Amino acid sequence: MDAKIKETLLNPIFKGNPITVLVLGICSSLAVTVELKGALVMSLSVIIVTGLANFILSLLRNTIPMRVRIIVQLVVVAMLVILVDEILKAFAYPVEKQLSVYIGLIITNCIVMGRIEAFALGNKPFASLLDGLANGAGYGLILVIVAFFRELLGSGTLLGARIIPESFYEAGYMNNGLVILPPMALILIGCIIWVQRSLQKDLQEK
Amino acid sequence: MEENTNKPGLFEKGGKLWFLHSTIDAFDTFLRVPATVTSRGAHVRDAIDIKRVMIMVVIALVPAAIFGMWNVGYQHDLFNGDLPGLFDKFWFGLLKVLPLFVVSYVVGLGIEFASAQIKGEEVNEGYLVTGFLIPLIVPVDTPLWMVAVAVAFAVIFGKEVFGGTGMNFLNPALLTRAFLFFSYPSKMSGDQVWINGLPDGVSGATPLTHMLDHSGDVATGLENMPSVSDLVIGTIPGSVGETSIIAIALGAILLLWTGIASWKIMLSSVIGALLVGWLGNVFGVTNVPAYYQLLLGGFAFGTVFMATDPVTSAQTECGKWIYGFFIGALCVVVRLFNPGYAEGMMLAILLMNTFAPLIDYVVTSRAASARAKKGQIA
Numbered sequence: 001m002d003a004k005i006k007e008t009l010l011n012p013i014f015k016g017n018p019i020t021v022l023v024l025g026i027c028s029s030l031a032v033t034v035e036l037k038g039a040l041v042m043s044l045s046v047i048i049v050t051g052l053a054n055f056i057l058s059l060l061r062n063t064i065p066m067r068v069r070i071i072v073q074l075v076v077v078a079m080l081v082i083l084v085d086e087i088l089k090a091f092a093y094p095v096e097k098q099l100s101v102y103i104g105l106i107i108t109n110c111i112v113m114g115r116i117e118a119f120a121l122g123n124k125p126f127a128s129l130l131d132g133l134a135n136g137a138g139y140g141l142i143l144v145i146v147a148f149f150r151e152l153l154g155s156g157t158l159l160g161a162r163i164i165p166e167s168f169y170e171a172g173y174m175n176n177g178l179v180i181l182p183p184m185a186l187i188l189i190g191c192i193i194w195v196q197r198s199l200q201k202d203l204q205e206k
Numbered sequence: 207m208e209e210n211t212n213k214p215g216l217f218e219k220g221g222k223l224w225f226l227h228s229t230i231d232a233f234d235t236f237l238r239v240p241a242t243v244t245s246r247g248a249h250v251r252d253a254i255d256i257k258r259v260m261i262m263v264v265i266a267l268v269p270a271a272i273f274g275m276w277n278v279g280y281q282h283d284l285f286n287g288d289l290p291g292l293f294d295k296f297w298f299g300l301l302k303v304l305p306l307f308v309v310s311y312v313v314g315l316g317i318e319f320a321s322a323q324i325k326g327e328e329v330n331e332g333y334l335v336t337g338f339l340i341p342l343i344v345p346v347d348t349p350l351w352m353v354a355v356a357v358a359f360a361v362i363f364g365k366e367v368f369g370g371t372g373m374n375f376l377n378p379a380l381l382t383r384a385f386l387f388f389s390y391p392s393k394m395s396g397d398q399v400w401i402n403g404l405p406d407g408v409s410g411a412t413p414l415t416h417m418l419d420h421s422g423d424v425a426t427g428l429e430n431m432p433s434v435s436d437l438v439i440g441t442i443p444g445s446v447g448e449t450s451i452i453a454i455a456l457g458a459i460l461l462l463w464t465g466i467a468s469w470k471i472m473l474s475s476v477i478g479a480l481l482v483g484w485l486g487n488v489f490g491v492t493n494v495p496a497y498y499q500l501l502l503g504g505f506a507f508g509t510v511f512m513a514t515d516p517v518t519s520a521q522t523e524c525g526k527w528i529y530g531f532f533i534g535a536l537c538v539v540v541r542l543f544n545p546g547y548a549e550g551m552m553l554a555i556l557l558m559n560t561f562a563p564l565i566d567y568v569v570t571s572r573a574a575s576a577r578a579k580k581g582q583i584a
Contacts, residue, residue, distance in 0.1 A: 172349055178389040187363060194367075 008130050012138040019142040020193045021203065024110040029143055029189065030182040032102050036159050039147030041095045043140025045084045045103060047133055050112050053077050054120040054132030061121045073116050074107070081106045111139055146188045154179035229319055232329035256371070259516075260331040262464050264338050266457035267511065271342055273453040274446035275299030278346050281443055282403040299346075302402055303446055306341035309350045313357045314340075321366045332371030332517075333361070339379035339511060342447025343504065343552075344386060345399040352393065356385040376559045377518045380552055387552065395548065400443035412444050413437075414503045414548040417492055417541055425493040437501040448507040458510040467514035470523065471530035475509045476500060478534025486542040499538050508551040509534070513558075520562045522569040529565055533558045 018024045025046075032042045056076050057064075064072050085103050088096040096103065106112065115135050120128040151157055153176050156164035164173065178184050197203045279295025282288075289295045314337045322329040340357060360381040365374040387394045398404060400412055416430035432442050440450025448454075461467035483496030499505060513519060513533050520529035533554050540550025547553065 172351070174352075174390050174393070176355075176389045177391055178385060181388065 005127070005130060008127055009134045012131070012134040013141060014138075014196075015200065017138045017142065017196070018111045018114075018135050019139055019189065020196050022111075022114070024114055025139055026186070026189070028102050028105060028109060029139070029146060030185040032099055033143055033147040033150050033185050034154065034180055035098075036144065036147045036151045038095060038098050039143040040140075041088065041092060042099060042102065043136070043143050045088070046106055046109065046111070046139055047136030048084060049077065049080045049106050050115055050136040050139075051129055051132035052080050053112055054115055054128040055125055056080075057116050058120040058123060058125040058128035069121070073113060077112055077116075078107050111135055142189065142192060145192060146185055149188055150179050150185060229323065229329065232319070232322070257331045259466055260334045262466055263335045263461065263511070266460040267335075267338050267342065267447070269453035269456040270447040270450060270507065271303075271338070272296075273440055273450040274342060274448075275303050277440060277449055278302050278402055278446065280441060281401045285401065285405055286403050302346050303341055305350055306344065306346075306348070306353060306446075307337070309353050310340040310357055311337040313354045314361050317358060317361045317366065318370075321370070325370075327370065330371035332365075333378075336361075336379045336382075339447075340382050343379065343383050343445050343507070345394065346402050346446055347399060348386065348393055352386060352390055353382075356382045356389070359385050372517055375518060375563065376556060377512055377515050380512055380556055380559075383552055384556060400445075412503060412548070413442060414541065417494055417502075417548065418545055423490075425490055427492045427494045428498075431494060431498060431502075434498075434501065437498070445504065445507075448504045451501055451506050454506045454510050461510065461514070466516070467510065468516075468519065468526050468530075470526040471514050471519055471533075472509050474527045474530030475513055475534035478531040478536075479505060479538045480534075482535045482538035482542070486538065491542045499541070503541075503549045504551040505534075505537060508537070508555055512555050518559045518562060520565045520569075522566050525562070525565040525569045528569075529558055529562055532561070 012018060016022065019026065019029055028042065032038050053073075053076055057073060060072070060076075081104060084106070085096070088099075088103060115132055119131045123131070148158070151159075152163060156162060156169075156175050176184075276292070276296045276299055278299030279289050279297070280299075282298060283290075283295055289298050311333075314333045318333050319329055337357075340353065344353065360378045364376050364378045364381040365371070368374050383394075393399055397412075397415060413431050417427050419425070419427045419430055431437075436442055438451045440453065442449050458467070458472065462469050462472075479499045480496045483494075483499040486492050487494075487496060509530075513530060520526050533551075536554035536557060537550040540547055540553055544550070
């Protein structure tokens with residue numbers, strides 16, 4: 001049991017990462033990674049939503065009629081997303097404003113629905129909770145890595161604090177405007193996939 | 207190579223320094239024809255190979271490069287008046303442009319050699335042309351570290367990840383320029399970057415900036431255009447190699463005469479640009495005549511040296527017409543209808559690069575289905 005819990009927790013972080021291996025949730029990972037702060041808040045929101053959605057639907061799994069399960073899942077996920085959104089509005093309004101529609105769009109994040117369908121409907125509540133949290137964390141990890149490079153190279157800051165010293169700019173250094181644009185986020189994710197695949201040979205296609 | 211000894215040479219398979227063989231091979235065959243030939247099977251024997259093609263393109267680029275260097279000095283002299291002689295101007299430009307060449311080749315070839323070593327492949331000559339093109343399509347004052355970053359990006363993500371020379375679907379030189387353009391827009395566009403030594407507060411815009419000038423409802427772009435003779439000779443501000451139509455035409459003649467570049471792509475690109483330029487006149491977008499579109503900005507340079515890149519252009523004969531036409535047409539569409547980008551040639555070629563495989567696919571599958579139909583009737 002212990003090994004199984006460990007597997008449930010660790011697999012989505014690296015070996016079965018939802019972004020780099022399953023290639024889910026790409027859209028939002030391009031949109032919210034311009035700054036590290038936004039990426040951290042987004043990651044936290046997704047971790048909470050995937051974890052709780054998995055947990056609640058795993059509790060309900062034996063009472064939901066199979067034919068209407070998608071509707072039920074949507075209701076639960078939507079409720080959680082609205083809750084997260086309201087909390088952010090109350091306690092972190094500027095970040096909520098910056099993330100704009102992308103908090104609401106967690107409802108459509110493939111990872112949430114994917115984990116419910118693939119895991120929560122066939123497993124016990126505790127394991128489902130862990131699976132949801134771990135998948136959210138795997139998603140968040142990639143978000144944070146991408147946002148780290150995008151904020152550092154694109155704005156010269158991290159979490160809003162200036163990292164690249166003024167003397168660099170005086171010597172002719174300039175922030176890279178392309179890193180701010182979504183295409184570069186996609187290339188950065190591509191690089192992460194590249195690194196992961198060269199470390200993990202079994203992921204390489206023949 | 208001795209036939210009788212069994213001991214392998216230093217750089218041959220099994221030799222001590224075998225791991226360096228691709229590097230050694232690249233230098234060994236740099237300007238010579240390799241002595242090793244395929245001995246079995248039927249082969250077309252021809253002196254033309256990748257190396258010959260690439261060297262030919264570089265030779266074709268030389269007039270544009272030399273004129274570009276002189277023009278850097280000439281433009282500097284216009285505002286500062288400190289370079290009286292022809293040779294002074296050229297020497298000044300040479301010293302400005304040479305570092306761009308050095309950075310472009312050192313970074314680009316460094317990555318090519320490293321990746322060839324890692325993959326255990328031969329080093330290809332593809333970068334010779336790319337490295338020569340890059341200094342010619344950027345503003346002369348582009349900081350060298352920016353060029354280095356952009357070249358590294360373009361060679362790694364535009365070329366090596368797809369499998370190196372011959373496998374890239376985007377023109378790596380244009381990708382370098384696109385990277386610079388979107389990363390450091392203040393160094394790559396506007397009216398301050400094109401002339402070295404421009405005094406503060408003076409605008410040195412390329413003529414393209416005036417394409418969409420309007421006074422009320424009347425288009426007035428033509429009033430700010432240089433004369434046709436200036437455009438043809440090339441004494442206007444611009445990227446290093448793009449300004450002189452005469453120098454580019456010399457290169458075009460060599461490329462067409464040797465059969466390296468496709469005349470179909472060049473001609474159809476000209477037709478596309480003229481057509482859209484004419485439409486722009488008809489609908490009153492600009493009063494700059496359509497033939498100006500061929501003389502301004504990077505159109506001529508792009509059409510001759512970049513659209514015709516045999517790797518990234520359409521391969522089918524019918525496809526070349528479509529591919530070239532849309533490059534010319536899209537270039538002028540961007541110039542006339544997108545005030546954000548004064549020049550559209552880079553974007554037009556890169557966009558059509560991505561469509562070239564699709565064009566080829568449609569052309570070949572149409573031909574195949576036409577043949578199948580013919581067979582059914584008969």
